[in-house]
Amino acid sequence: MVLPVREFSASGYRSLQRIHYPMSRLDVFVGANGVGKSNLYRALELLRAAAANTLGEEVARESLNLALWAGPHKGGGPRCIRLSVGFSEPDRLEVSYRYEVEIGYSPPGAAVLPFEPQIKTESLTYLSGQRRVRLLDRDGPSLMARDPDGRPVKIDIDLLHSETALSGLQDPSRYPVLDLVRRTLLAWRFYHDLRTDPDSPMRKPCVAVAAPTLASDGANLAAVFATLATIRQDTVDLDRMIDRAFPGVRLDELEAGRDISFSLSFPEFPHRVFEPSEISDGTLRFLGLAGALMAYRLPPFIALNEPESSLHPDLMQPLAEMVRMAAKRTQVWLVTHSERLAKAIEATGDGMVRTVIKKNGATTIEGLTLLGTFRDEDD
Structure with missing residues (x-):
């Protein structure tokens, strides 16, 4: 079994200052040169790279300096790239699982190679109505995952700064949902x-x-x-x-x-x-x-x-x-x-055709709100 994807989010990546897109069966994107269509495509590739344990390598190949959003930065914290994808169970339309990963500069003094990006945070969340349960939660070197009985357990695993927990915890019997999400992403083409x-x-x-x-x-x-x-x-x-x-x-x-x-x-x-x-x-x-x-x-x-x-x-x-x-x-x-x-x-009549545009240097899609809905559909 694999999971259908229902939503996709990216922020801090190239021209993607912040975007949250609701996925359909067939999404088609048109737009002028330079508006960031390929950045949307590339951000999806990076999510697959997280499952393949090549995310750090892919971002380093692009150069983290060049991959980061170059526009105004609010909040005062370090710049980083945030990517997330929401999946549903096959018989549902609502998001059941959300995987999120954040990648940025390694802290001073960290045992990393020069210019090597670091996986800052990583999580897999189960969603059911108002219920939110973290199945995986990583914050720097600290890693928690739920055992087969649903109890949060601190995981002691040798992960390098640029490696993902999504690829590192490969035990289907202990982490079946994590395994399902990883296999789904790896099956993308x-x-x-x-x-x-x-x-x-x-x-x-x-x-x-x-x-x-x-x-x-x-x-x-x-x-x-x-x-x-x-x-x-x-x-x-x-x-x-x-x-x-x-x-x-x-x-x-x-x-x-x-x-x-x-x-x-x-x-x-x-x-x-x-x-x-x-x-x-x-x-x-x-x-x-x-x-x-x-x-x-x-x-x-x-x-x-x-x-x-x-x-x-x-x-x-x-x-x-x-x-x-x-x-x-x-x-x-x-x-x-x-x-x-x-x-x-x-x-x-089978596909959603969307126009990609730029506003103040940031890629967006005509009619798309920050909440991931379209104004014409809201009306």
Whole structure:
């Protein structure tokens, strides 16, 4: 079991001074260059990094100085980045669990590497009506978690300053909810680097092992297609979307040995097939997105950053259809510059299209209040 995500918050991160967003089944974000759309996407990636125990590394790679909100700072305390995500149980709409993490500068004299960020605080809270129960509570080196009987217990664990307790307490029998939240976050997939250059992983054969989900870099694309053809024995929707995008083009039978690859047949060249190395960048990118959105088993949450890159405008309609179909099976978060793609998705009636803007240097979303509701919905 994995948990649906119901809300997302970020403050102090790049242009995200403070934002609290209520998640839906399909969220689409449009806006001008430089308004911070990618920062929203990146903040979600950092939440997954907390589960993978790479949060400190990811922030250090960006440079904490550059990752921190550069605008006015109120409160007088040290600057820090705060991220949180709220999950519900599968049969509920209300938030059942909220994970929060705060990262900032290490204190003077701490035994850390130069410029290494520190996990300041971390918590996992159970919510039921007015009831709030901390299942995990970390404040610097101090760590508390509830035992299987629900009693708060001080935990003695060797965590480095940049390591998360979410990744460190890996005992499903003692901390089942913590394990569930971690597994849910680790199952998220982010697709923004589906490369189409000559050395793209999508152009290379992959190991012939069933692949229910596309890798973030698309390296197992051929195996994803083969899994649909062999395990599900159904490529009708995939074939239909390829034909809709490129009329008459057919995904050929996949050649499988120890490795597996795919090829395409084009109607104007009936006597030969085209290997991935011969396929145009736009065609390959569309096939990669098809693998991400139409795989045998979709992750519980898919984030797409500018999927329209390298695609002809005429492909926005079939791409919108694939996004709509995926949102029937999972949650989708999509950031795009393409008004055409956003309008095509909005026309399906299945997605919420939001406009990202900047106010006084801070990223926000039109109509979004600080409480995480929209003014038009409140009215």
